[in-house]
Amino acid sequence: MTPESSPPSRDSGVVARLRRAFRGALVWYGFVLPPLFLILVFIGYPTAIAFQQSMFTEVPGGGQKFAGTYHFERLLGDPVFWGALGNTVLLGVAFLVIIIPLSTVLASMLNRVRRGATPLKVIYFLPQLTSSVAIAILFHYVFQPDWGLLNGTLRLLGVNPLPLWLAEPRYTLTGSRAAATILAVWAGLGYFIIVVLAGLQSIPNDLYDAAAIDGASPVQSWWYVTLPSLRPTFIFLIITGTIDQLARFSDLWTLGGPGGSPARSLQSIVMYIFQQGFVGSDFSLSAAAAVVFFVIVLIVTSIAFWGFLRREFSAVR
């Protein structure tokens, strides 16, 4: 028997199988590696540097010295940081509390529209395709207290005194935070409607038929069939909406300038991070705030996953 014709050993069989398997998957690794490389370079590396920077202090003349938790302690004692965090949470909660019910109602109505539904969807979705900076510039005019579009309309309707909107930093329903929330709802409504609409159209008709046989009215069907069936959609929107709101920056920056005017009422946590780093040149404090922000997003995502998504994934499996 020539060596060429000898049967392969058990080991070489395993290696060959692995090689075949790898060869088959090679092309897929080829597709995955470039984006992975980009993620490591542009997200992984800066994240690691931010963690490192948060525990070091720059020394005048160059170099760094280890500072431990010093910058985190500074952060905890900084009322501006807490104000920015409070604004971020408040604006995020207000946004979700308004936009989810509103988009659900509008999507349910849109779902019933037989003619002209597509143009309506396009119209609702258009703000989503517009630059958030452009929208903020537009709303800056809309909410200008003395000659803005909204107060001009209210003046015609005889409202007196007129709301101050962007000139009012207090916690009121007609202050700067309310204006920023209306802007965010207007800009995000189209996306929420489209997602809820997709959720509505995935509900089996059998459920509605069964409800009708049981004598449910349209409102009862909506309450007892539609809303529970939209649970995964709501969870998805709450999670992505929360993360989006936590990272809010460009529209607030455009409305309120670098300091989140008036009186920092529009300063979000990301604006705080930016201002400490690039205006105050305090990159260590900025990095510490970024780390805290990272941890908050991680906690929100973990709660969402363990509390809601895991159950949905299990149901799918």
Place this chain on the structure above:
Amino acid sequence: MTRSMPLSLRLTLLSSAALAVVAAGAIAPASAADKTQVTLLTIGYPDKDTIDANTGATSPGIDKLEAAFEKANPDIDLVITNIAWGDGATGYTPKTEAMVQANQSCLYEMPGAASFAKRGLLQNLDELIAKDKDFKNVWGKQLETDKVWGPGGQHLYYIPDNTGERVINWDAKLFEDYGVEPLSKNPTLDEIAEKAKKLTGTDPKTGVETYGYWYQGKYTVWQFLTIAHAMGANWGGVDQTGKMTINWNTPEYLKALNWLVDMSKYAPRGALASDSMPDGFLSDDNVVAIIPEGEQGYFIQPLIANPDLQKRFRSSFNLRGSDGVGGLSTITPLAMAASCPNKDAAWTALKWLAGAPEAQAYYFQASGRLPTASTGAEAVPAIAKFPDAEVVLTQPQFAEAPYPWAASQPRFSLQNAIEAAIAGTATPADALAQAQKETEDWLAKQAG
């Protein structure tokens, strides 16, 4: 059919041509050698003539400045490197730093010149002035207010070659409607307060609601600092070691903030949300009588374009302190590198670039920036025709020294304090205390 040239003739022609080339070569370097080369870094001018797509106005390229200079100074060969303002890593700051480090230029338009002076990289101009028997100060008090710390003490390290400005604009028609005396050329705080109160209400002639005073919401910090300076406040300073001290929490600043909060009652209710001039400014719809912080970009070109407006929208000098200066400085400093090899020629060039009417005219035509020298009227005759030409053209000479923290945290802390006080979410005293605390944190960080 062509005829071939005889060989002897060809050789004669070739020899003649070669001689001509050699002769020209010998002459040309001799001509250049007569000139002293001065290199200059400029920032943000058009490289070539450009036409504004909206107005059709032509902005002259930087070559026009070079040509005008060489016409006036035939012994100097000015070589200009013009860079864009840019942003971040590609901005003018790292480019200027690189050019200074590599000794690439003698003269620099140099925002942030004070920090270069402190590092010993700039020529002390006081020394050159002392040696210059023909020196004539056409920049007024700026030569004093612009002194900064260098290795040998506080000296003049740059001269502003052009500037922005902040005047007090006022609407003469509203004053007339109410029968209030026009605002004086050098108004005081009391005069402004008294007239603003009278001008707030319903216009007796038109029946329209009007306001006596204005503040620029998100940029009120500059107005506040001018008011405070007029009340005797002093923000602090930088010592020879570069250590900065800033004091917001003083009785003068508190008095100024109380004054501004009181005056905000005579402004439109939404002024806190603004970031520029009031709606209707420079039109028949204007309803605000006294409008401080009139920046050149807001009113000069419209008044030139529409001379009828010059009678209605007038300008007074900004408020001044007891030192005779007041108002935000927005100058472009022109400095000389300490490493410059031909300082005499560079000094001649610097004086011309910062003071000659041709240079001042160029800056206005190319970028709308104003003259810093008293030759301004000659430089921009269109402004010289304004009823308040003297105010518009000479206000920059009375501006305060540039604030070294103007783009840093202390500005934003103070701005927030002012907003909080005007909005009523903090008392003026608490607001200033908070600004002081934030500023001290920042200063501590700067000191390491």
